[in-house]
Amino acid sequence: MKAVEKCILGAVMLCCLLQTAQAIKCWDCRSDSDPKCGDPFDNSTLAITDCQQAPELEHLKGVRPTMCRKIRQKVHGEWRYFRSCAYMGEPGIEGDERYCLMRTGSYNIFMEYCTCNSKDGCNGAGVPHLGLFSVLGGTLFAVLVAQLLRQ
Template identity: 30%
Template sequence: MARFALIVPVVLFAFFAHDADAVRCWTCSSDLNPLCNDPFLVSQSENSYLFRLENCDATSAVSYPYLTSSISACKKQKKFVHGALVISRGCTWKRKDDYTNTCPSTSTSANEVTSFCETCDYDGCNGAAAISKTIALVLAPLGLLLFK
């Protein structure tokens, strides 16, 4: 029984942990694809072929010049362009020592006003709200209690 109690947390950690490979982010914009809007439900859409997960490190040399001190991340941004709400999802770059989920500062014109911008660092995290980390935090102690 003690072995089983040790295996459960290890399996949970392996299931919810992600490796340090390049992050892959959903890439779309609601002004070009209305299905990119909220709620963003790729798996439930019959048009899921219209979405793709982009490897953020594939275009790193072009996108961000300070690669030695940066990491790739996913971004979800809501902004008003000429008064219309546009939701965009894609890749961005952050300093390695930036542990916040705020976007790096971006310049906007008078015609664009950002109302929300958030970053995350695991595959597909800029899609629908993910609860996998919450589930892991709840299940790990629960598993330890059940198999004590």
């Protein structure tokens, strides 16, 4: 493969990666004002929010949301759920979205923070899992790109 073709292939792959990292859509609701926001989650009456359109936060100048967040909070025995775009943090724990950060406090307070960026609406009801076809497709794509780069 010629150097020009390698550069074009690399640029196309970079654009694909940047597109998925920059434009995520998340559910945005609170269970204290909308009971459908809780678990089980019912998004039938909610519109998904484009995080690129989310306002800049006054205390985080220049920081844009790149992930989705779901917060589950228990205060004095009552569960509350918050779903929104996330401005800071990392997906899951050490990049694994199957795990959430949990905190407990005094006065019977429990909080669970789940962040994700694997797909639009990933802060919905379930924890995202990769299917067998997704893993096989990604592996096949990687092998194909490696073969093209070796030529």
